[in-house]
Ligand code: HEM
C-alpha cells in the first residue's frame with residue numbers, strides 16, 4: 001500500500017493534481033519561504049513598491065524552477081519510487097504520467113521561471129537558480145544519490161541555496177549574511193533527512209539506495225544526527241552574533257535548537273520509529289519557525 005498525501009489540492013482536475021504532486025508542493029513552499037526571508041533580510045527597513053514587485057517575481061521564478069527540479073527528480077527516480085511505500089503513489093511511479101509529458105512539464109516550468117528571473121529580477125539570480133536546479137536534478141539525483149551515503153550532505157547544498165537566491169534577487173550580490181543562512185539549512189538537512197530515513201529504513205533497503213541507516217546502521221546514523229544538531233545549534237546563533245537578527249530571533253533560536261537537540265539526544269539514547277517520526281516533524285517546525293523569527297525580528 002502506498003501513502004499518497006490525502007489533502008493534495010482536492011479541487012483540482014485530476015491531471016493537474018498529478019502534475020502538481022510532481023512538484024513536491026509542501027517542500028517547495030518551505031523552500032520559497034526561505035528564499036523570501038533572504039529577500040526580507042537583504043532590504044533594510046520596509047521595502048519600496050518596486051522592491052515588493054521584484055520579491056514577488058523572484059518568489060514565482062524560484063518556485064517554478066524548484067518545481068521543475070522536483071518533477072525532473074520524479075522522472076529519473078520512477079523505478080525507485082515504485083519500490084518505496086512512501087513514493088509508490090507518484091504518477092510517474094505508477095506510469096500514469098509518461099516521461100515525455102513529465103520532462104516537457106519540467107522544461108516548461110524551468111524555462112518560464114528562468115525567463116521571469118532573467119527579465120524581471122536579475123541575471124545573477126537566474127544563473128544561481130539554474131545552478132541549483134542542476135545541483136538537485138543532476139548532481140544530487142543522478143550522480144550522488146545512488147553513489148554514496150553522503151549524498152544528502154553534499155546534495156543538501158542545493159536545498160540550502162534559497163536564502164542566497166533571495167538575497168541576490170534584491171541586491172544583485174551574494175552577501176556573507178546570505179551564506180550564514182545557507183549554512184543553517186545545509187547543517188539542518190542531515191538531521192532532517194536521516195530522522196525520516198531511520199523510520200523508513202525498510203523502504204530505502206528495498207530501493208537499493210545507499211542511505212546512511214542502510215549502509216551504516218541505526219546507531220551510527222543517530223550519532224550523526226546528534227552531532228549535526230549540536231553544530232546546527234552553534235550555526236543558529238550566528239545571525240544574532242553577526243547582528244543580522246536581534247533578541248526575538250535569539251530566544252526563538254535557543255528554544256528551537258534546544259528542542260531539536262533534545263529530540264536528537266532522546267533518539268540517540270532510546271530509538272523508536274515513533275520518536276524518529278516526531279524528530280522529522282520537529283525538523284520542519286524548527287526551520288519554519290527559525291526563519292519566521294528572523295522575519296518578525298526584522299520588522300520590530
Ligand atoms: C537533500 C536535501 C533534502 C532531502 C534529501 C530531503 C528529504 C525529504 C524527504 C524524503 C521528505 C519526504 C517525507 C515524506 O514523504 O513523508 C521530505 C519532506 C519535507 N522536506 Fe525535505 N529534504 C531535503 C531538503 C529539504 C529542504 C532544503 C527543505 C526546505 C527548506 C525541505 C522541506 C521539507 C518539507 C516541508 C517536507 C514535508 C513534506 C510533506 O509534508 O509533504 N527539505 N524531505
Ligand SMILES: CC(C)=CCC/C(C)=C/CC/C(C)=C/COP(=O)(O)OP(=O)(O)O
Nearest residue numbers: 027065066069070073129132133136158159
Ligand atoms: C531551484 C531550486 C531552488 C531547487 C531546489 C532543489 C530542491 C527541490 C530541493 C529540495 C530537496 C528535496 C525535495 C529533497 C527530497 O529528497 P529526495 O528527492 O531524495 O526525496 P524523494 O525520495 O521524496 O524523491
